[in-house]
Amino acid sequence: MENAQTLAGQTFVNPSMDSRPTLLEVRDLKVEFNIRGGVIKAVDGLTFDIKRGQTVGIIGESGCGKSVTARAILRMIPKPGRITGGQILYYRYSRYPDRDGAKKDVEVIDLTTLDPDGELIRQIRGGEIAMIFQEPMSSLTPVYTAGTHLNEAITLHRLLPIKRLGDQMVEAITKYRRVTKEEARQIAIEMLRRVGIPKPEQRVDSYPHQLSGGQRQRVMIAIALSTEPYMLIADEPTTALDVSIEAQILDIMRELQQTANMAIMFITHNLGVIASMADEIVVMYMGKQVERAKVVDLFYHPKHPYTQALLQSVPRLGPKTGARLASIEGMVPDPLNLPTGCVFHPRCPAFMPGKCDKLIPSWNKVGENHWARCLLYEE
Amino acid sequence: MLNYLLRRIGYALIMIVLVSFTSFIIIELPPGDFLTQKVEQLRARGDRSAEQQVEMLRVRYGLDKPFLERYVNWAVNFLRGDFGESFEFERPVSEILGARLGYTIILALATTLITWLLAIPLGVISAVRQYSWVDQVISVISFIGLGMPGFLLALIILYFAIIVFNLEVTGLFSPEYQDAPWSVGKVLDLLNHLWLPALIAAITGIGGLVRIMRGNLLDTLGQPFVEAARARGLKNRTVTWKHAVRIAINPLITILGSEVFPSIVVGSSLVAIVLNLPTIGPVFVDSLRKLDMYLAGTCIVFFTIMLLVGNLVADLLLAWVDPRIRLE
Ligand SMILES: Nc1ncnc2c1ncn2[C@@H]1O[C@H](COP(=O)(O)OP(=O)(O)O)[C@@H](O)[C@H]1O
Ligand code: SF4
Ligand SMILES: [Mg+2]
Numbered sequence: 001m002e003n004a005q006t007l008a009g010q011t012f013v014n015p016s017m018d019s020r021p022t023l024l025e026v027r028d029l030k031v032e033f034n035i036r037g038g039v040i041k042a043v044d045g046l047t048f049d050i051k052r053g054q055t056v057g058i059i060g061e062s063g064c065g066k067s068v069t070a071r072a073i074l075r076m077i078p079k080p081g082r083i084t085g086g087q088i089l090y091y092r093y094s095r096y097p098d099r100d101g102a103k104k105d106v107e108v109i110d111l112t113t114l115d116p117d118g119e120l121i122r123q124i125r126g127g128e129i130a131m132i133f134q135e136p137m138s139s140l141t142p143v144y145t146a147g148t149h150l151n152e153a154i155t156l157h158r159l160l161p162i163k164r165l166g167d168q169m170v171e172a173i174t175k176y177r178r179v180t181k182e183e184a185r186q187i188a189i190e191m192l193r194r195v196g197i198p199k200p201e202q203r204v205d206s207y208p209h210q211l212s213g214g215q216r217q218r219v220m221i222a223i224a225l226s227t228e229p230y231m232l233i234a235d236e237p238t239t240a241l242d243v244s245i246e247a248q249i250l251d252i253m254r255e256l257q258q259t260a261n262m263a264i265m266f267i268t269h270n271l272g273v274i275a276s277m278a279d280e281i282v283v284m285y286m287g288k289q290v291e292r293a294k295v296v297d298l299f300y301h302p303k304h305p306y307t308q309a310l311l312q313s314v315p316r317l318g319p320k321t322g323a324r325l326a327s328i329e330g331m332v333p334d335p336l337n338l339p340t341g342c343v344f345h346p347r348c349p350a351f352m353p354g355k356c357d358k359l360i361p362s363w364n365k366v367g368e369n370h371w372a373r374c375l376l377y378e379e
Numbered sequence: 380m381l382n383y384l385l386r387r388i389g390y391a392l393i394m395i396v397l398v399s400f401t402s403f404i405i406i407e408l409p410p411g412d413f414l415t416q417k418v419e420q421l422r423a424r425g426d427r428s429a430e431q432q433v434e435m436l437r438v439r440y441g442l443d444k445p446f447l448e449r450y451v452n453w454a455v456n457f458l459r460g461d462f463g464e465s466f467e468f469e470r471p472v473s474e475i476l477g478a479r480l481g482y483t484i485i486l487a488l489a490t491t492l493i494t495w496l497l498a499i500p501l502g503v504i505s506a507v508r509q510y511s512w513v514d515q516v517i518s519v520i521s522f523i524g525l526g527m528p529g530f531l532l533a534l535i536i537l538y539f540a541i542i543v544f545n546l547e548v549t550g551l552f553s554p555e556y557q558d559a560p561w562s563v564g565k566v567l568d569l570l571n572h573l574w575l576p577a578l579i580a581a582i583t584g585i586g587g588l589v590r591i592m593r594g595n596l597l598d599t600l601g602q603p604f605v606e607a608a609r610a611r612g613l614k615n616r617t618v619t620w621k622h623a624v625r626i627a628i629n630p631l632i633t634i635l636g637s638e639v640f641p642s643i644v645v646g647s648s649l650v651a652i653v654l655n656l657p658t659i660g661p662v663f664v665d666s667l668r669k670l671d672m673y674l675a676g677t678c679i680v681f682f683t684i685m686l687l688v689g690n691l692v693a694d695l696l697l698a699w700v701d702p703r704i705r706l707e
Contacts, residue, residue, distance in 0.1 A: 074610060076606065076609060076610065117615055122612045122613070122614065123612065124612075125609070125610060125611070125612040126610055126612030127612050133603055133610075134603075139607040141604045141608065142702070143625055143626065143701060143702055143703075149611075152608075152613065156613065157612060207702040207703070207706065220607070
């Protein structure tokens with residue numbers, strides 16, 4: 001761990017709000033899409049970190065770059081897109097340590113330098129950082145059963161210990177082996193049981209079209225967690241589901257996270273959902289990080305005018321209200337023609353003429369563990 | 380599934396009855412047909428043996444019976460393997476078509492196989508490496524293949540095969556195997572003769588299929604389940620073939636039955652005429668020209684059966700690969 005801390009500390013602003021060991025550190029990440037009409041800066045200077053077992057929420061209106069951020073971490077940015085700057089430091093704990101990770105070696109890998117089709121990122125993808133998606137209805141390949149999907153992830157990433165009797169007749173685990181087909185099936189059934197699928201022994205052989213939307217998302221969660229990942233990226237996992245199903249899915253995620261000491265990067269545009277899930281929140285607007293704080297601070301003392309507007313647009317909080325972000329005044333700007341100065345200025349109620357449209361705000365500390373990108377907080 | 384199967388077979392049977400009925404109308408349609416001519420001729424001779432022959436024909440083809448009865452009579456005989464007589468060759472139709480039927484089926488199967496073996500990988504490469512030079516080359520070639528009439532392409536390939544590469548392209552057997560009994564050597568000789576005609580007959584269908592495969596796969600590659608498969612850590616090749624191609628190929632199986640196979644039957648008839656292959660195609664065209672109607676009608680029914688069986692196989696294949704249909 002010491003080794004990792006010194007590597008990660010450096011000079012960069014690396015606010016530590018949480019004493020748990022760091023798992024992922026995104027630093028000044030930039031992703032651009034080079035399309036016909038110009039360059040879209042889908043992510044522009046994103047910086048945050050995720051500790052082991054922590055849940056970080058990423059929130060913002062549709063199109064602000066949340067999904068692109070998630071895909072950048074897994075190196076799955078679609079075609080015209082490219083990571084053009086920054087680092088994504090992944091603190092890689094050696095596979096299958098005892099789960100507290102204390103005695104284990106950590107290796108720091110900058111994911112942005114990896115070959116996106118290479119062996120290493122494919123071990124991490126799905127095995128160490130798993131992801132679930134917004135479209136549960138179409139995230140399973142229609143011609144394969146739930147079991148086939150689970151089996152793919154399990155046989156690819158799960159290893160089982162080969163137990164040997166050591167010198168003092170103590171069981172010593174020295175080697176790991178791949179799971180057999182039958183073991184994979186047992187693990188699959190167990191995972192389906194844990195995500196609350198009834199009759200998992202039968203459901204494991206169901207095809208996607210035989211499952212409801214909520215069940216499909218449960219299967220997706222089962223697949224993601226079947227490899228015992230260190231982190232789960234959940235990209236609007238409940239947006240396509242009914243409010244009642246949504247609550248169930250969120251319950252399952254919370255429950256499984258506690259037993260697995262797994263970090264979650266929870267992406268949503270639903271403030272109600274994020275309040276019940278995350279420890280810490282990053283607010284994004286047009287590819288930029290505009291505010292970051294602990295959940296309580298963000299909800300009770302929002303600093304950035306954009307966050308304030310978001311909160312005002314929600315009448316009451318809590319997952320049951322299903323509150324959505326939709327009703328902030330003004331139009332989302334054209335990503336190819338971003339406003340000058342502060343990108344939020346055309347919609348900002350606190351707009352300062354001659355200042356906000358000229359100067360680019362920097363990342364300011366506005367409180368304990370609390371940052372905002374706004375000229376109101378600059379001298 | 381059983382339901383689906385029975386329904387499909389039911390449709391096929393109804394189609395066969397309808398087509399055979401139409402065929403029979405066609406057989407009887409031409410006023411100057413062979414039978415009428417023959418009877419006239421014999422009548423003109425007016426002697427005793429001629430009278431007997433006319434009488435024989437009358438009984439055999441039921442000339443004095445009502446139309447529907449003649450049809451049933453013909454259909455029942457057809458089922459028994461008696462397809463009537465070719466007036467042109469003065470031999471039973473079954474004798475003339477017997478051996479040719481097998482070669483026709485073999486050629487159609489070989490053509491289908493080559494069409495798929497070429498079109499699917501080319502379409503996949505084209506889609507996976509969209510806009511690369513490989514994609515551009517494949518696209519240009521398939522557009523040429525699409526735009527050019529099949530027979531012209533066949534002639535061009537024929538030209539190269541004969542003049543440039545000096546290949547033997549006519550017939551399905553070398554002279555020494557022509558009448559020899561079946562042996563390993565004869566099968567190899569057949570395959571050796573078969574691949575080029577099959578390729579020529581396939582070539583027109585390939586262009587279109589490559590484009591369809593490319594389009595389907597590009598659509599499928601953009602589907603969430605492909606991204607989800609990648610997010611599981613699978614290799615690109617596994618993602619492409621196991622998850623994307625597997626889905627993108629389903630619509631191709633449907634058109635295999637409804638478009639590809641029929642165009643192959645027609646295309647290989649053309650090629651067979653040009654290359655003098657012992658298939659049904661050339662005989663069929665000839666019989667139409669000579670109004671040898673029992674022969675022509677039998678050919679039509681055979682073609683129909685081949686198409687319907689092709690369709691049925693495609694349906695079964697689709698049900699087999701797609702649980703959404705299988706378990707419906
Ligand atoms: N495949 C793509 N091609 C071009 N631009 C894209 C693509 N994917 C995302 N973008 C751009 O990146 C921006 C952020 O997208 P995304 O991260 O999906 O937003 P969201 O926050 O809703 O998940 C979009 O507004 C769009 O301009
Ligand atoms: S910098 Fe100006 S325009 Fe931007 S959020 Fe702050 S006050 Fe509003
Ligand atoms: Mg998104």
